[in-house]
Amino acid sequence: MSVKREAVIKLFTAPNASVQTNRGDAYYADLYRRCEARLGELRAMAPKSRINLHEVLQDDGFDRRDFMKWASATTAMLMLPSSFTPLVAEAAELMNRVPVIWIELQDCAGNSEALLRSDGPKIDEIVLDIISLEFHETLMAPSGHQAEKQLEEAIEHFKGKYLLFVEGSIPVGEGREWCTIGASGETFEDHLLRLAKDAAAVVAVGSCATFGGVPAAAPNPTGAVGVMDVVKGKPIINIPACPANPANMVGVVLHFVLTGQIPELDALLRPKFAFGYRIHDNCERRAHFDAGEFVEEWGDVGAQNNFCLYKMGCKGPMTFNNCSIVRYNEGVNWPIGVGRGCIGCSEPDFWDKYAYERPMADAKLKAPFGGVEKSVDEFGLGMLAATAVGIGIHAAASAVIGKKSTECGEES
């Protein structure tokens, strides 16, 4: 009963999805003071790693000016006034004070790849190198028992202080026992719960960790779910997308460093600074959408003219993410820019509901009477045809055996 009540309350009290971009001077003045105090505390702490941000930047050929340009862009991305730029720059320098434990569950390591891309990293990725990464299976030198020992030490040492980054979904269905970690055969679920218990906050990175992603696609053989379905009673931040954009990871960590709090989240626990708008709202091909100019097939004249990809199944109009602004790979390009549609990778159930490369009306739906998949329109037309056939039969029967009320009004 109480579970039902909770569900009903949750249903009607979903956090408002709108993004507040201006909260007034008083709010920002107060926030500025709190951020300054927080950064002061962090500066007093000993750095967890000895890497110096400016040395690394210099080695990679970025000067102070590049760094400040990045800081002001990131301030804008976090939807803070430009007066916060020095604080953001300082927070980036102090990121090595925040311990991070990164675990991988059911995934392809794509988010680690996005985070670490060594070929020509931009400042976002470099800044992520600075975080005090205490544990990362894919990156660390130790393995086996040594790695586990390091993990235990990190949990013990940074109890209640570390950010737990989770990459990959958690199998909780019948296939849960297929996925274990370590010599003790700890299941992914137990592993996550144990590490989340002492974390300051849990950051789910990528579509798998947030909503189950590809492993959760039908028929979901392992019963894969996202972090927020497993971990309760901890602040959770979801950074979906496949892979998650490093700019958004930096944004979340910076926000935590700056304020000691998690950023404002939407109903799906995604930070609003990154997931407050649809791809469609800032798409460079939006004008072609409004004009009704669509790519009809790959490589046609429309494709050559950068027409809208809606008819090729682009899901930009229903996908909340900032890749149309931030883009990927040093801000070089993004899916629409290279001429293929959005597959909605930052939305729940994206593999089943978004990534089918045709417009929604042609999406395959599981028919309620069996496993045969029908498109939405086929299903609707089928129902319409069934009605038409029923009406036709009734009309024919009426014509043959129907009884018209007689003209004179005598009914028997």
Place this chain on the structure above:
Amino acid sequence: MKTKRPFQRVERMTPTMRVIHWVNVVAVVAAVVTGLYIAHPYYQTFMADPAVDKYVMAWNRLVHLFAAITVDITSIWVAYMYASGDRHKPWMKLIPSKENVVEFFEVVLNIFTFNRRKKFDTTHMDSFNAFWFALLHLLLVFMLLTGLQMYVQGLASGESSIGAWWPWILHVSTDWTLTVFGGNMGVRYAHHLGMWATVIWTMFHIYVQIWRTIFWQEGDIAIAFGGSKFPKKRRE
């Protein structure tokens, strides 16, 4: 010997109701035609025309939203007439009282005995028709809520040309559809299938009215035009 009974004129739809009916017809047809385009653009534009002259998707969306607003306004009228105790009192026909349930099944029997059995008063609105109309009104409310949820997704800044209250009220009244139908895409499926349900509803509605006109010989189809039907006078 057979005696002829005179026809009587029974007013069933006031001018207001008829206006609402035909406004709804036009709006729903426009919404279906443009909605199908929005879901899957089914005609192409001429490449040579500059984009500003075409603006095809934008016009389709404009017509769709205006049609939706029209239906919303007529729905408020209809809701008022349900509640205002208009002389036909359609809401009283929806109460599942014994009388109404019996009448409901008598109408169904009338349809499936091909008018061999007609044991209800055909001068008033019967409870089957009242139920069928209520179904449409619920369907339109459903389309309104799912449609406005899709619409408010474009107002992410929380602002609109008429003020912040508008997106706010849309979020409060429609965010639950995300939970119920499974996210943005689920709401779209639901809205699209709701369109097909509306078309099916219309098909059955038109068929029943034509069928009644032919088999009852009471001029039912005239209700939507002249407001009256012409049953025979009952024998005293």
